[in-house]
Amino acid sequence: MRPTAQPGHPADPSAPAAHLPVLYAQVMDGLRVVEDGRYLDGTFGRGGHARGVLEKLGPGGRLLLMDKDPEAIAEAERSFGGDARVSIRRDSFASLGDWEQARGLDGILFDLGVSSPQLDVAARGFSFGKDGPLDMRMDPESGESAAQWLARADDAEIADVLWRYGEERQSRRIARAIVARRAQQPLARTAELADLIGSVVPRGKDKSHPATRSFQAIRIHINRELADLEAGLDAALAALKPGGRLAVISFHSLEDRMVKQFIARHAKAPPANRRLPQAQAFVPVLADVGGGAIRAEADELAANPRARSAVLRVAEKLDADGRLAA
Known part of the structure; x- marks a missing residue:
C-alpha cells in the first residue's frame, strides 16, 4: 500500500495533492x-x-x-x-x-x-474502513468487480483465494458465511462484507480488523x-x-x-x-x-x-x- 503525500518532499513542487512516495x-x-x-x-x-x-x-x-x-x-x-x-x-x-x-x-x-489515493476514495471499494461499492478494481472499466465475483464463486473457490492471497486461517468459515449471506441478499457494499467477516472471525491479538486479510486477498485476486x-x-x-x-x-x-x-x-x-x-x-x-x-x-x-x-x-x-x- 503506497503511502500518502506530505508537502516539502524533493519531488513535491508544493502541489496540494502531491504524493510522497515511499522509499x-x-x-x-x-x-x-x-x-x-x-x-x-x-x-x-x-x-x-x-x-x-x-x-x-x-x-x-x-x-x-x-x-x-x-x-x-x-x-x-x-x-x-x-x-x-x-x-x-x-x-x-x-x-x-x-x-x-x-x-x-x-x-x-x-x-x-x-x-x-485509491484506498482513501470510498467509491473505489478497496477499504473496509470506508463504506462504498464492493468494487476493488484498479481499472474500474475492465473485468469483474469483487461484488460480481463473490456473487458467483462457490465456497471452495472463495476459501482458496482467501488462504492463498491473504493467508487467512479462517478462510473456509468466511467463505461459508459469504455463500450463506448471498442466498438471502447479494453483498454489494464494503461495510457489509467487513461486518459479515467480523461477525464470524474474532479480532486477533494484533487488534487488526478481522477483514484485513480477506480484503487484501480479494483485491489481489480481482486485479490478477x-x-x-x-x-x-x-x-x-x-x-x-x-x-x-x-x-x-x-x-x-x-x-x-x-x-x-x-x-x-x-x-x-x-x-x-x-x-x-x-x-x-x-x-x-x-x-x-x-x-x-x-x-x-x-x-x-x-x-x-x-x-x-x-x-x-x-x-x-x-x-x-x-x-x-x-
Missing part, C-alpha cells in the same frame, strides 16, 4: 538516473517517483509512464502531458513488452499494491496482481539494456517473495544435481545491486507509518558475458 531516496539511488537515460514507471499512481526521475533528466532523456487506473492516467496527463520527454500509456505493466517505446531502457520501477507481477518482471528484464536497473517496491510477503526469487533465479546458478548430465554453463543475467531487502528508515517511518511494510529490491541487468556493464 523515495532509496529508489532514486537504485535507479541511478542519468540525464539522457530512458526510464519507465510502470505504476504511476500519483507521480511521486516519476517527478523525481524527471527532475534528473535532461532534454535528451525519456520517461515512460504506465498505469491501468484511469484516474492515475488522468493525473499523469495533467502533470506531464505537455512535457516532450514523457510518453503515457494506460495499461498494466504486465503488457510493457507490447509498447514499442519500451526498449533498451536504463531503468524500470514497479511500486506494487494499492495506492493511498501476482500474475501481472510475474509477467511484468519477465517483460522488464527483456526491456532493460545491459546496465539497466530494475527497482521493485513490495508491500506484502507474497509479492516480495516473487521478486526475490526472480532476481535469484537470474543471478545464481541452480544447485547441481549429480544424477543429471552436466548442464550448459550458467551465465547470470541479473545482479542484486541493492544488497537484498531495503526498508524505510526511522525518519520515514515516523512521517509515513504505512511505509513499515514496504520492501525495495534493486537488480541490474548484466552484459552478454554475465558481467556488470562498464
Whole structure:
C-alpha cells in the first residue's frame, strides 16, 4: 500500500495533492538516473517517483509512464502531458513488452499494491474502513468487480483465494458465511462484507480488523496482481539494456517473495544435481545491486507509518558475458 503525500518532499513542487512516495531516496539511488537515460514507471499512481526521475533528466532523456487506473492516467496527463520527454500509456505493466517505446531502457520501477489515493476514495471499494461499492478494481472499466465475483464463486473457490492471497486461517468459515449471506441478499457494499467477516472471525491479538486479510486477498485476486507481477518482471528484464536497473517496491510477503526469487533465479546458478548430465554453463543475467531487502528508515517511518511494510529490491541487468556493464 503506497503511502500518502506530505508537502516539502524533493519531488513535491508544493502541489496540494502531491504524493510522497515511499522509499523515495532509496529508489532514486537504485535507479541511478542519468540525464539522457530512458526510464519507465510502470505504476504511476500519483507521480511521486516519476517527478523525481524527471527532475534528473535532461532534454535528451525519456520517461515512460504506465498505469491501468484511469484516474492515475488522468493525473499523469495533467502533470506531464505537455512535457516532450514523457510518453503515457494506460495499461498494466504486465503488457510493457507490447509498447514499442519500451526498449533498451536504463531503468524500470514497479511500486506494487494499492495506492493511498485509491484506498482513501470510498467509491473505489478497496477499504473496509470506508463504506462504498464492493468494487476493488484498479481499472474500474475492465473485468469483474469483487461484488460480481463473490456473487458467483462457490465456497471452495472463495476459501482458496482467501488462504492463498491473504493467508487467512479462517478462510473456509468466511467463505461459508459469504455463500450463506448471498442466498438471502447479494453483498454489494464494503461495510457489509467487513461486518459479515467480523461477525464470524474474532479480532486477533494484533487488534487488526478481522477483514484485513480477506480484503487484501480479494483485491489481489480481482486485479490478477501476482500474475501481472510475474509477467511484468519477465517483460522488464527483456526491456532493460545491459546496465539497466530494475527497482521493485513490495508491500506484502507474497509479492516480495516473487521478486526475490526472480532476481535469484537470474543471478545464481541452480544447485547441481549429480544424477543429471552436466548442464550448459550458467551465465547470470541479473545482479542484486541493492544488497537484498531495503526498508524505510526511522525518519520515514515516523512521517509515513504505512511505509513499515514496504520492501525495495534493486537488480541490474548484466552484459552478454554475465558481467556488470562498464
